[in-house]
Amino acid sequence: MQSTEQDSREILNLMLREKSLFRAREYLRAGRSVNLFGLSDPAKLWYAAALQKESSRPLVLVVADEARVRIAEEELNEIVAADKKDFPPVLTFRARELTLYDARAASREEEIYRLATLDSIRRQHFSFLVVSAEALLQKLIRPERLAQFGLEFRTGMRIEPEELERKLSLAAYERVGRVERPGYYARRGDIIDIYPAKINDRTATADPCLRLSFFDIEIDEIKRFDPESQRSADMLDTARIPPAREWLLPAEEREELARKVLAYTKNTVVEARRRNLDRDTIAKLERMGNNDAERIANGIFFPAQDRWMPLIEETPASLHDYLEAADPLYLLDEYSEVKAVMQQSQAGFHMRLQSLIESAEAPAVAHALQISAHEVTEILEGDETCLSLGRLPMDDNKITEAERLDVDCRVADRYRGRNDQMAADLSEYVEAGGKAFMFADSDDRREKLISFATEYDLATVEISDLRLPKGFILPGAGLFLLGTEDIFGVKKARTMRRRRSKREVFYQDLTPGSYVVHEEHGIGRYEGTETIRTSDGARDYLHISYADGDLHVAVDQFDLLSPYVHIGEGKAKLSRLGGTEWTRQKARARDSIKKLATDLVALYAERRARRGHAFATDTIWQEEFEALFPYEETEDQLIALEEIKADMESTRIMDRLICGDVGFGKTELAFRAMFKAVADGFQAVLLAPTTILCKQHYENLRERLQDFPVTLREMSRFVPEKERRQTVADLKKGTVDIVVGTHRLLSQDVEFKKMGLLVVDEEQRFGVDHKEIIKAKHPTVDVLSLTATPIPRTLHMSLSGIRDISLLEEGPEDRRAVQTTVIEYDEKLVIDAIRREHARRGQVFYLFNRARSIDR
Numbered sequence: 001m002q003s004t005e006q007d008s009r010e011i012l013n014l015m016l017r018e019k020s021l022f023r024a025r026e027y028l029r030a031g032r033s034v035n036l037f038g039l040s041d042p043a044k045l046w047y048a049a050a051l052q053k054e055s056s057r058p059l060v061l062v063v064a065d066e067a068r069v070r071i072a073e074e075e076l077n078e079i080v081a082a083d084k085k086d087f088p089p090v091l092t093f094r095a096r097e098l099t100l101y102d103a104r105a106a107s108r109e110e111e112i113y114r115l116a117t118l119d120s121i122r123r124q125h126f127s128f129l130v131v132s133a134e135a136l137l138q139k140l141i142r143p144e145r146l147a148q149f150g151l152e153f154r155t156g157m158r159i160e161p162e163e164l165e166r167k168l169s170l171a172a173y174e175r176v177g178r179v180e181r182p183g184y185y186a187r188r189g190d191i192i193d194i195y196p197a198k199i200n201d202r203t204a205t206a207d208p209c210l211r212l213s214f215f216d217i218e219i220d221e222i223k224r225f226d227p228e229s230q231r232s233a234d235m236l237d238t239a240r241i242p243p244a245r246e247w248l249l250p251a252e253e254r255e256e257l258a259r260k261v262l263a264y265t266k267n268t269v270v271e272a273r274r275r276n277l278d279r280d281t282i283a284k285l286e287r288m289g290n291n292d293a294e295r296i297a298n299g300i301f302f303p304a305q306d307r308w309m310p311l312i313e314e315t316p317a318s319l320h321d322y323l324e325a326a327d328p329l330y331l332l333d334e335y336s337e338v339k340a341v342m343q344q345s346q347a348g349f350h351m352r353l354q355s356l357i358e359s360a361e362a363p364a365v366a367h368a369l370q371i372s373a374h375e376v377t378e379i380l381e382g383d384e385t386c387l388s389l390g391r392l393p394m395d396d397n398k399i400t401e402a403e404r405l406d407v408d409c410r411v412a413d414r415y416r417g418r419n420d421q422m423a424a425d426l427s428e429y430v431e432a433g434g435k436a437f438m439f440a441d442s443d444d445r446r447e448k449l450i451s452f453a454t455e456y457d458l459a460t461v462e463i464s465d466l467r468l469p470k471g472f473i474l475p476g477a478g479l480f481l482l483g484t485e486d487i488f489g490v491k492k493a494r495t496m497r498r499r500r501s502k503r504e505v506f507y508q509d510l511t512p513g514s515y516v517v518h519e520e521h522g523i524g525r526y527e528g529t530e531t532i533r534t535s536d537g538a539r540d541y542l543h544i545s546y547a548d549g550d551l552h553v554a555v556d557q558f559d560l561l562s563p564y565v566h567i568g569e570g571k572a573k574l575s576r577l578g579g580t581e582w583t584r585q586k587a588r589a590r591d592s593i594k595k596l597a598t599d600l601v602a603l604y605a606e607r608r609a610r611r612g613h614a615f616a617t618d619t620i621w622q623e624e625f626e627a628l629f630p631y632e633e634t635e636d637q638l639i640a641l642e643e644i645k646a647d648m649e650s651t652r653i654m655d656r657l658i659c660g661d662v663g664f665g666k667t668e669l670a671f672r673a674m675f676k677a678v679a680d681g682f683q684a685v686l687l688a689p690t691t692i693l694c695k696q697h698y699e700n701l702r703e704r705l706q707d708f709p710v711t712l713r714e715m716s717r718f719v720p721e722k723e724r725r726q727t728v729a730d731l732k733k734g735t736v737d738i739v740v741g742t743h744r745l746l747s748q749d750v751e752f753k754k755m756g757l758l759v760v761d762e763e764q765r766f767g768v769d770h771k772e773i774i775k776a777k778h779p780t781v782d783v784l785s786l787t788a789t790p791i792p793r794t795l796h797m798s799l800s801g802i803r804d805i806s807l808l809e810e811g812p813e814d815r816r817a818v819q820t821t822v823i824e825y826d827e828k829l830v831i832d833a834i835r836r837e838h839a840r841r842g843q844v845f846y847l848f849n850r851a852r853s854i855d856r
Contacts (some may be wrong), residue, residue, distance in 0.1 A: 001793050002462060004081060004464060004465050004466050005081065007437060007462060007466060007467065008016075008079055008081060008168075008460075009462060010435075011046060011437065011479065011481070012046065012049055012050040012053055012079075012479045013050075013477050014435060014474075014478065015046055015047055015050040015332060015474070015477055016050055016054065017476070017477045017478070017479075018407060018474055018476035018477040019048075020036070020038075020405040020406060020409060021036075021047060021476075021477070021794055022034050024387065024403075024405050025051060025054065025141065026682045027405075028051070028329060028385060028387060029055070031387055031398050032385070032402070032403055032698050033259055033381070033384075033387070033388070033401075033402035033403070033405045033406075034335055034386075034387050034388070034405060035387045035388045035390070035397075035398040035399055035402050035403065035404045035405070035407075035440060036387060036389055036405050036407065037390050037392065037393040037397075037398075037405070037406050037407070038406050038407040038408060038409050038816070039389055039391070039407055039472075040391070040410070040411050040470075041071075041407045041470070041473045042075065042468065042470045042471060042472050042481070042483065043330075043332075043409050044333060044375075044389045044545045045072060045075050045076055045077060045079060045474045047389075048061060048076070048128075048733070049076060049079045049330055049693075051329065051387075052080075052128060052329075054064060054320050055172065055329070057327070057328065057329050058104075058124070058126060058127055058128075058129070058326045058327075058328040059127065059129070059328055059331060060127050060128075060129045060131060060323060060331065060638055061128065061129070061130045061330045061331045061332050061333060062131050062133065062136065062328070062330065062331065062332050062333060062338055062380075063130060063131070063132060063133070063333045063334075063338070064132070064133050064333070064334060064337040064338050064340075064341045064404065065132060065134075065341060066094055068333065069092050069094060069130050069132050070134075070335075070497050071132070072130045073090050073130050073766050075468055075469075076128055076130070076369055077090050078089045078466055078467050079466075080466070081129070081257045082128075084815045088569035090128040090129075090130065091117050091120060091121070091126045091128065091129045091130070092117070092129070092131075093114065093117050093118075093121075093129060093130070093131045093132075093135050093319065094110070094114070094132050094135055095132055095134035095137075095138060095245055095345075095812075096110065096111060096135075096138060096162065096246070097110075097306050098116055098138070098306045098349075098369055099303035099304050099305075100304060100306060100307050100361070100362045100366055100832075101304060101350070101356060101361055101829060101832050108181075108182070108183050108244070108245075109181065109183070109197070110148075110372075111183050111244075111245065111246055112196070112197040112242075112244050112245075113175045113182075113197045114558075115141075115146065115197065115242045115243055115244070115246060115745065116147040116196065116197040116248070118141075118143075118146060118242070118374075119141065119147075119150060119242040121142045121147060121322045121323060122146060122147065122282050122322055122325070122333065123379050124325065124326045125794070126326075128283075131319065131329070131456070132341075132362070133337075133338045133339075133341040133342045133345070134341065134342065134345040135319065135369045135634060136318075136319055136320075136342065136376050137342055137345060137346060137349075137371050137372075137376060138312075138316060138318075138369070138370060138371075139249070139309070139316035139317065139318060139368070139369055139370065139371060139715045140246070140318065140319065140321075140322070141246050141247060141313070141316070141317065142313060142315070142316065142321075143317060143321065143322055145248070145313075146242065146243065147242040149169070149170060149171045149172075149242075150171070150240060150241065150242050150243060150442040150723060151171060151241050151387045152165055152238065152239070152240045153212060153222055153238065153240075154217060154219070154222075154237060154238040154239075154584055155219060155221065155222055155236075155237050155238070156217050156218060156219065157218070157219045158217050158219075159217060159219070160190070160217050161187065161190070161192060161214055161217070164192060164212075165187065165192070166184075168185050168194065168241075168640045170248070170250065171241075171242075171244055171245075172244040172245035172301070173194065174244075175513075177186065178193075178230070179193045179195040179209060179227060179460045179786070179797070180195070180225075180227055181192065181195060182195050182196060182244070183195065183196075183245075185568065187529060188528075188529055188530070189278050189530065189531040190214040190215070190531055190533075190602055191211060191212065191213050191214070191540070192211075192212045192214070192693040193209060193210070193211050193212075193225065193463060193532055194210045194212070194241060195208070195209045195210075195242035196208060196209075196210070196242060196244070196755075197226055197242065198734055199495050201844070202233070202535045208224070209224060210222060210223070210224065210225075210236075210241070211223045211224070211225045211232055217649055218542075221235065222235065222236040222237070222238070222239055222854050223235055223236065225286045227406075229663075230555075231555070231697075232793070235350045236852075244664055245301065245722035247306070248304060248307055248321070249296075249312065251299070253312075254296055254297055254299055254513060255297055256306065257296050257311060257312055258293040258294070258296045258297035259292040259293075259683070260311045261289055261292055261293040261296060261308055261310075261311065262289060262290070263365075264289065264294045264311065264365060265285065265286060265290065265361065266289075266290025268285055268364070269282055269286055269289075270291070270638065272285060272644060275698040279791055281359075282360075283361045283406040284359075284360035284361070284583050285360045288360065288362075288363075289363070292304070292305070292307075292713070293310065299687070304362075304672075306366075306369065307362050307363055307367075307369075308365070308366075308678070309368075309369055310362070310365045310366070310368035310369065317374075318371055318377075320379055329385060329386075329520070330380060330384050330385070330386040330387070330482070331386070331387045331389060332380070332386055332387070332388045332389065332399070333389050333393070334389070334390055334397065335388045335390060335396075335397050335398065335399065336354070336394060336396040338388070339373065339377060339396070342373035342376060342377075343373050346372070346373050346430075346846075348835060349369075349370060350367065351835060352832055353366055353367060353833045355831065355832065355835070356693075356832065363510050363651055373814060378379075379402075380399075381399050381400060386399055386402070386403045388402065388799055391557035394405070399669060399783040401532065401594070407476065408474075408475055409472055409473070409474050410472065410473040410475075411470075411472060411473075411698070412470065412471040412472055412480075412482055412483065412486045413425070413480065414485070414486055414489070415482070415485065415486060416487065416488060416489035417489055417707065419452060419456075420832070421484075421669055422450070422487070423458065425480075426458055426459065426461055426480065426482075427456070429473075430458070431478075434455070434475075434478040434480050435462070435478050435479060435481040436458075436460075436461045436481075436482070437461070437463075437464050437466075437471070437479075437480070437481050437482070437485075438453075438462070438463050438464065438482045438486050438487060439463060439464050439466045439467065439471065439481070439482065439597050440463055440464065440465055441465065441466070441467040441468075441484045441764070444775070445463060445487075445488065446463060449463045449487070451465060462666075467484070468481075468483045468484065469483045469484050469485040469579055469824075470483040470486060471483040471484055471486050473480075476815050488627055489604045489627070489843040490664045494728055498792040498829060511526075512526060512527055512528045512783045513525065513526070513527075514526045514564075515563075515565060515572045516544060516561045516562065516564055517561065517562050517563070517564045517818075518544065518551070518553070518560055518561055519560045519561075520560070521544075521546065521551060521575060521577055521582065521583075522546075522575025522576075522582035522585070523564055523572055523574055523575045523582075524544040524545060524546045524551065524571065524574060524575065525544065525545045525546075526542060526543070526544055527543040527544065527545050527550075528542075528543055529541070529542055529543070530543050530791060531556070532551070532552065537587060539554055539555070540554070540555040541553060541554055541555065542555065542558070542561070544561075545574070545575050546574050546575055546576060547573075547574040547575060548576045548577055548578065548579075550575065554644075557701070560736065567746060584666075585601065607710065610653060610721070610779065610780065611651045611652075611653075611780070612651055612652060612653035612654070612780040612781075612782060613651070613657040613680075613682070613756060613780065614647050614648075614649055614650055615636075615648040615676055615677060615680045615682075615756070616649070616679070616680045617649060618645070618676070619679050619710060621675075622672075622675060622676055622678055622679055625672070625675045625704065625705075625708065626672055627683075628677070628704055629668055633665070634664070634665060634808070635669075635809040635810060635812045636664070636806075636807065636808045637664075637665045637668070637669060638809060639806070639832075640658060640669055640806035640807075641669055642670060643656070643804070644656060644658075644669060644672075644673050644784065644806070645673075645676065646676070646681045646784055647781070647782065647804065648673065648676060648757075653780055653781075653782060653783075653803065654782035654783060654784065654804075655782075655783045655784070655806070656784055656785070656805070656806060656807070657668075657786075657787065657805045658784065658785065658786050658805075658806050658808065659785070659786065659787055659805060659807050659808065660790070660807065660808025660809070661788055661808070662788055664808040664809075664810070665808060666761075666786040666788075666808060667697065667700070667761070667786070668687065669784075669786075670784060670786060671700075671701060671704060671757045673759065673784055674686065674738055674757055674759060675705075675708075675710075675755060676757075677756040678710055678737045678738060679784070680756065681754070682754050682755065682756025682757065683734065683736065683737060683738070683739070683752050683753065683755045683756060684738045684739075684752055684755075684756060684757040684758075685738075685739055685741070685745060685752070685755060685757070685758050685760065686735065686738070686741070686759045686760070686761065687741065687742070687745055687758065687759065687760045687835055688740065688741070688761045688762070689742065689743075689747075689761070689762050690742065691717055691718050691742055691770070692713075693717045693761065694714065694718075694741060694856050695701060695714070695716065695718055698712070698714040698740045701740060703736065705738075710738060711730075711735060711736050711738070712736075712737065712738045712739075712740070713727040713736050713738070713739045713740075713741070714727075714732070714739070714741065715727055715732075715739055715741030715743045715744045715745055715750075716741055717739070717742075717744075718826070720743065724744070727739065728750055728751075731750065731751065731753070732751045732753060732842070734752075734753030734754055750779075752778065755778050755781050755783065756781065756782065757782045757783075758778075758781050758782070758783045758784070759783075759784045759785075759786065760783065760784070760785045760786065761786045762788075768843050770806070813844050830846075835845075
């Protein structure tokens with residue numbers, strides 16, 4: 001059995017044995033562009049990796065949209081996992097959302113990451129770059145200006161801390177009390193913390209923050225540190241950080257730009273008067289130009305500064321300018337789609353901009369923010385060696401005057417549940433002299449595939465831990481790859497992420513003035529963090545003040561502190577460092593806890609006097625049902641699932657509350673619990689507060705259950721009366737396994753033959769009497785309640801132990817934070833936002849608060 005690195009290398013070597021792929025490589029070596037048709041999407045990425053590995057030449061993969069960027073990044077990273085280098089093998093460069101309208105909010109983190117990526121490209125520290133079509137159109141800060149504002153540090157470097165702060169400010173880093181996000185820095189005495197997007201070409205997920213310790217004017221130490229726990233990690237000799245904003249200007253250039261803006265505005269106003277535009281429009285033009293010029297001159301950053309970029313850089317750069325020195329090989333993935341997206345994006349941008357120009361919200365000079373799509377294609381086809389990768393040989397899907405090659409490549413079949421057919425196809429291919437690989441991606445799936453290979457006598461088939469969803473068949477190379485989706489039906493990557501401890505959360509939320517409790521000295525007030533230098537060197541201490549003095553606690557002894565929770569009105573009373581009062585308070589609290597515990601034991605004894613049904617342990621069907629979940633479970637989800645199953649498999653009646661934000665996975669836990677109940681011969685009920693939510697749950701559950709012998713019904717006003725009556729009759733007979741419904745399920749005529757589980761979604765929207773109706777009819781039924789906003793009564797019952805509670809505090813891994821901007825209603829802003837989203841082929845939902853006047 002080979003390692004993933006060996007599997008990857010073997011597949012890459014076999015790829016180049018295919019005749020057309022070998023010939024394409026030779027043409028590219030000779031500097032001739034190639035149109036290669038026939039490769040599937042997964043095969044394109046394997047071939048790209050093979051070309052890069054064989055030539056060691058940087059490779060730029062141009063794809064149509066952001067979704068393809070993400071997929072290509074994930075799969076290329078997995079394919080080249082064996083390539084151990086000091087910089088990341090795969091970089092991505094996405095389009096930045098240009099801000100033309102003053103009320104727009106902008107994402108700093110994406111901008112900072114782009115700058116860090118540009119810095120890596122400028123220094124030729126990359127092997128793969130995946131670029132979206134729209135990103136090729138955008139004009140950029142020139143490489144020399146980017147280098148001018150980047151900062152480098154080394155141990156022993158002499159620089160005044162104040163001078164370093166000045167340079168950080170010039171590079172657009174903002175000073176805060178404690179750094180928690182990219183683009184900020186903090187200073188505490190002789191220590192400066194900086195949070196860039198990358199350091200030494202490591203991504204932001206690898207503790208990129210820098211902690212510089214000074215001895216007078218010399219950098220004594222450079223360390224990485226975790227921004228969540230604020231604790232230092234490994235030492236560094238040198239470090240480099242890029243600037244934090246794309247358009248940067250020293251003071252003298254700011255004044256020059258302000259003059260240019262005023263001059264441009266003056267000329268625009270003269271032209272507007274010549275065209276007899278109305279006074280309001282002319283006044284808005286003057287106001288926009290004068291306000292922007294004033295902010296620029298005073299060094300005040302504003303997102304809409306993008307609209308004046310053509311005046312900042314007379315000859316701005318393109319991504320091609322950054323890549324030119326690296327002499328990369330360009331791969332164009334579905335060239336016709338890339339060109340179409342560039343044209344659509346450009347048309348959408350100019351339509352938005354023209355609307356803003358007509359309403360005096362943006363200057364006409366902003367047209368120069370993009371390179372024309374035609375110019376980009378001319379650069380690619382005229383100046384570079386390119387490989388166009390397309391499925392079909394259409395005229396608009398190829399480079400003009402390039403060699404054409406075709407390859408026989410087939411998409412792998414989807415075998416989920418068809419083991420006999422999968423075994424037959426693998427045997428046939430292996431017997432013909434081919435090499436077959438099956439991707440497992442996890443230990444449990446590896447064990448299943450080993451059992452499968454043993455059962456069907458497929459000893460020569462390689463079972464790999466590579467986490468790739470889709471495979472392909474390449475007869476000319478003798479390759480047969482089956483991905484996880486081909487075998488199991490869904491992509492299932494189980495990479496556990498580090499979760500912040502409660503103590504780290506406490507440290508992160510700690511601010512001067514917060515009350516804390518020291519294990520030995522009692523209640524104190526946190527005053528801040530200080531650096532104290534002793535003969536052993538400089539150390540960080542937490543300054544805690546007490547009623548009769550101060551205490552300094554070393555940061556590495558932070559475990560001695562805990563948050564103080566104040567009950568009632570008035571301020572907390574600080575403890576004294578001396579005396580026995582704190583000892584007496586702890587003794588009284590200990591006695592009170594003992595009494596509470598005694599009361600709770602009595603309460604639990606009463607609740608547990610009645611015994612419920614102990615459901616059986618998980619079946620194979622349960623595992624298959626859970627494997628259909630197309631996302632990676634969060635750690636909180638897995639913990640909550642264990643708690644739910646433990647409740648259901650015991651004789652104690654379950655009454656558990658699942659509390660978590662929208663999109664954190666509460667419904668998936670409910671689906672799994674319902675399937676578990678049905679697998680043991682019981683009926684399950686999902687109660688939803690609205691018909692829309694009921695329909696949504698029904699459709700999702702129907703899709704998940706389509707391959708299982710489970711009878712599912714819906715009960716709401718969307719369902720015809722005849723079908724509702726039939727469902728009521730079938731529930732009583734026991735022929736319906738799962739029913740999803742609204743308040744209709746609480747009617748007196750609805751009876752269940754063998755109910756085992758009740759799930760109440762958004763339980764805060766049901767009254768107490770509603771929730772108790774089914775419990776009264778079925779006193780031993782297990783109950784699972786879901787909520788994002790628990791009502792006080794429910795929360796009190798959960799926290800006091802009368803009900804169990806599971807918290808989902810961790811969001812999905814790829815979930816991006818929502819950017820929310822609260823502003824006065826502006827119709828032009830709404831139109832601009834909709835046009836911008838339409839241009840990027842996204843979706844728009846417009847929420848209106850009155851149905852009666854929604855069409856006006």
